[in-house]
Structure formats: C-alpha cells, structure tokens
Amino acid sequence: MSDSSQEPLLQQLLKLHAFDQEISFLERELKRDQDGLLTAVEGVAGLKAELERIDSELLRLRADARTAEHNVDSKRDHLDRLRSKVNQVKTEKQYGAATLEFDLVKQEIRKLEDQVLEKLQVVEDLEGRRKALQDEFDVADAEVAPMGEEVEKRRANLEHELAIKRDRRDNIAIRLDEGVLALYDRIRSGRQEVALAPLTGEGVCGNCFTSVTIQQEMQIKGLAVIVCCEGCGVILYPGEMKGAP
Numbered sequence: 001m002s003d004s005s006q007e008p009l010l011q012q013l014l015k016l017h018a019f020d021q022e023i024s025f026l027e028r029e030l031k032r033d034q035d036g037l038l039t040a041v042e043g044v045a046g047l048k049a050e051l052e053r054i055d056s057e058l059l060r061l062r063a064d065a066r067t068a069e070h071n072v073d074s075k076r077d078h079l080d081r082l083r084s085k086v087n088q089v090k091t092e093k094q095y096g097a098a099t100l101e102f103d104l105v106k107q108e109i110r111k112l113e114d115q116v117l118e119k120l121q122v123v124e125d126l127e128g129r130r131k132a133l134q135d136e137f138d139v140a141d142a143e144v145a146p147m148g149e150e151v152e153k154r155r156a157n158l159e160h161e162l163a164i165k166r167d168r169r170d171n172i173a174i175r176l177d178e179g180v181l182a183l184y185d186r187i188r189s190g191r192q193e194v195a196l197a198p199l200t201g202e203g204v205c206g207n208c209f210t211s212v213t214i215q216q217e218m219q220i221k222g223l224a225v226i227v228c229c230e231g232c233g234v235i236l237y238p239g240e241m242k243g244a245p
Contacts, residue, residue: 010223010237012172013184017196019169024193026162030155037151040144047137054130058123065119072112079105180226187233197229198239206239208232 082105086098173181188195197207199220204211210231212220220227221238229236 009177009180010226010235010241012176013180013196013235014237014241016169016172016176016184017188019165019172020188020195021193023162023165023169026158026165030158030162033151033154033158037144037148040140040147044137044140044144047133047140051130051133051137054126054133058126058130061119061123061126065116065123068112068116068119072109072116075105075109075112079109183226183228184235187228187235190233194232195234196237197232197234198241199236200239205229205231205234205236207234212236 079102082098082102086095086102089095089098176184184195194207197205199212199217200206200209203214203217208229208231210229212227212229216227216236219225220236223238227236228234
C-alpha cells in the first residue's frame with residue numbers, strides 16, 4: 001500500500017480511531033443508563049408482584065385461622081354439652097364413658113388452640129414481612145420516576161453528542177481509501193474496538209507487546225506501507241508520530 005500521502009492517511013486513521021472509541025464510550029454510557037433504569041423498573045415490578053403474592057397468602061392464612069378458631073368454638077360448645085351430660089349421668093359406667101369423652105374433647109381443644117396460635121403467628125410474621133416489603137416498594141417506586149426523567153435527559157444529550165461524533169467520523173471515513181477503511185473496520189470489529197496501536201521505542205506493539213522485525217520497524221517509521229502486528233493484528237504507527245494520542 002505505498003502512497004506518498006501515507007502520513008496523512010495514518011493521521012486520519014488515528015482521528016477515525018479516536019472518534020470510534022469516543023462513540024463506543026457514549027454507546028456504552030447509553031446502554032448503562034438504560035440497563036440501570038430497566039433494572040430499577042424490574043425491581044419495582046418484582047416488589048409489587050411479591051406484595052400481591054403475600055396479600056394472597058395472607059388472605060388464605062387468615063381464612064385458615066378463622067376456620068381453626070371456629071373449630072375451637074365448636075369443640076368448646078361440644079365440651080359444654082358434655083359437661084352437662086356428665087352431671088346428668090346416673091350410673092358409674094355412664095359416668096366413666098362421659099368423663100372419657102369429656103377428656104378427649106379437652107385434648108382436642110388444646111391441640112386446636114395450639115394450631116390457632118401457630119396460624120396466627122404465621123400471619124403476624126407475614127404481616128411484618130409485608131410491611132417491610134411495602135416500605136421497600138414505596139422507596140423504590142418513588143425513585144423510578146425521577147430516575148427515568150434523568151435517564152431521558154442524559155439519553156437526549158448523549159444521542160446529540162453521538163450524532164455529532166458520528167457525522168465527524170463519517171467525514172473522515174469517506175475520504176479514506178476503501179481498501180484501507182475495510183482493513184481498519186475488519187481489524188476493529190475483530191479486536192473489540194482496538195484497531196491501531198503505537199510502535200514503542202523498544203520495537204514492540206503497544207497493544208500486545210509483540211516484537212516486530214527490523215524491516216517492519218523501518219517500514220512503520222518510514223510510513224512506506226501499512227504494517228499490522230503479527231500478534232494481535234492491529235495497524236501499527238510510529239509512537240512519536242505527530243497527531244498520535
């Protein structure tokens with residue numbers, strides 16, 4: 001790729017590279033903002049869904065507790081009737097049978113009362129969890145709206161800045177040799193944005209530190225041809241080149 005205008009070509013590539021890196025940074029900022037907002041929105045939605053789940057669970061648990069309390073009341077009514085029955089028996093055998101039934105019902109009542117207490121404790125614990133979750137939801141929900149407004153402002157500013165830099169980038173790219181531009185784009189897409197690197201004073205690539213041959217070093221410093229690093233594939237330029245970052 002010999003060319004008497006090799007120096008301005010590399011300088012243009014450096015400018016193009018700088019704009020591409022700035023554009024990539026702005027694009028990452030845009031994505032970071034959008035991802036952050038999405039995470040916040042999804043977090044609020046998740047808290048709301050959990051609150052709804054807890055409300056549904058509380059309805060069921062409260063109903064279970066009321067049913068258990070009703071069962072206790074029914075057993076107590078039964079116990080009262082048995083107490084009257086015990087007082088009315090006439091024979092020892094009847095008294096023994098009535099007393100046994102009375103004791104069994106008392107045991108059942110104690111078990112049912114324990115179950116009621118357990119259910120009420122579960123309800124109380126879940127109500128505490130719901131209150132804490134409601135507080136968390138209120139804070140997160142209150143933060144989402146202003147966060148969205150701030151992200152929207154930043155998005156507008158970033159997109160405006162991106163449009164300017166992309167336009168300037170295109171003005172440089174359109175003046176470049178198509179083959180050189182294609183090489184640059186291919187390297188950059190394969191190297192995750194890095195397409196150019198300086199040749200250090202030690203004669204190694206500034207990106208991956210692979211050594212170049214003496215002939216390649218002379219070619220790079222002489223700007224006679226475009227030389228790519230054999231280690232990472234980037235286009236090498238003299239580190240002291242005017243206009244280099």
